[in-house]
């Protein structure tokens with residue numbers, strides 16, 4: 423699966439650009455502030471309906487316009503799929519796949535699986551569990567068609583339950599929602615658990631190449647003590663939950679635990695090593711998707727040289743190209759990438775003040 427054409431209109435400093443990328447490695451280079459990350463961000467926006475840089479989607483719309491427009495031609499199994507997205511400053515969003523209006527943004531994500539690696543990526547290991555839950559759920563969503571609905575149901579039930587807790591409703595009123603929560607939590611947890619197990623098998627080999635001699639253990643925590651009956655736990659914690667006004671335990675607290683011996687990875691590894699670990703996690707996800715659904719992810723790698731030495735840059739690019747996926751890599755100095763490759767990039771683009779040109 424690859425994008426054969428990308429058209430960007432009024433996105434950040436890019437007024438208008440059209441790229442015909444290669445289905446292999448695409449190198450995008452240019453000075454600071456030229457618009458390299460904006461191109462990756464536009465591709466991500468097309469796949470997710472949001473940015474990976476800002477929670478405020480209107481920020482990505484060019485300051486001189488009131489809407490952004492993105493279009494791409496996706497080639498999958500030799501079939502063409504046309505994806506179009508328009509986002510207005512008032513929040514309105516229109517998405518079309520092959521000319522048909524799409525109601526749910528999850529349809530976009532299903533169509534265009536994207537993996538992002540940025541200089542900020544290693545915050546996945548530092549920030550709270552939310553980012554790691556999103557990481558697990560990306561895979562759970564793609565690997566099991568039942569995940570999305572089960573997860574939507576968990577969120578709906580939790581919202582109801584928390585509202586009742588805040589109203590100091592008696593437990594007899596909450597009990598009905600607890601039964602629902604237990605049912606959906608089990609579905610979500612089973613899928614997440616299975617996904618992390620499959621991921622772990624692939625991850626071991628990749629980590630061994632990136633970080634030999636470091637014994638990293640990756641495990642899934644469900645959000646409550648697995649030896650405790652969840653229904654009983656919810657009942658036991660009712661008073662605590664009423665006092666807090668929210669549900670203290672459950673699948674909304676799930677996490678991915680990464681350790682070296684007894685230490686959390688962030689206390690045991692250097693920044694560069696942490697970055698490599700995040701790259702290994704993202705590559706493993708892409709490889710697993712390929713294995714399970716025969717679908718390639720698209721890799722967006724922003725500012726690849728930062729914090730990686732030449733040897734690890736080379737190793738990362740090798741691992742990425744070996745996946746057979748379409749890759750977009752940005753750098754200020756193209757030589758930092760070209761020198762790390764055994765053959766030239768398949769296509770190169772230069773960006774200057776939002777203007778994109780292909781290097782022939």
Ligand SMILES: Nc1ncnc2c1ncn2[C@@H]1O[C@H](COP(=O)(O)OP(=O)(O)OP(=O)(O)O)[C@@H](O)[C@H]1O
Pocket residue numbers: 433434435436452453454455456457458459460461481482483484485486725754
């Ligand atoms: N909504 C917007 N409208 C117009 N320009 C914007 C908007 N948002 C950001 N910009 C500008 O777009 C430019 C492109 O930024 P971008 O982060 O893509 O550059 P970059 O080439 O990745 O830079 P760096 O190498 O420093 O990471 C910046 O100069 C920024 O000020």
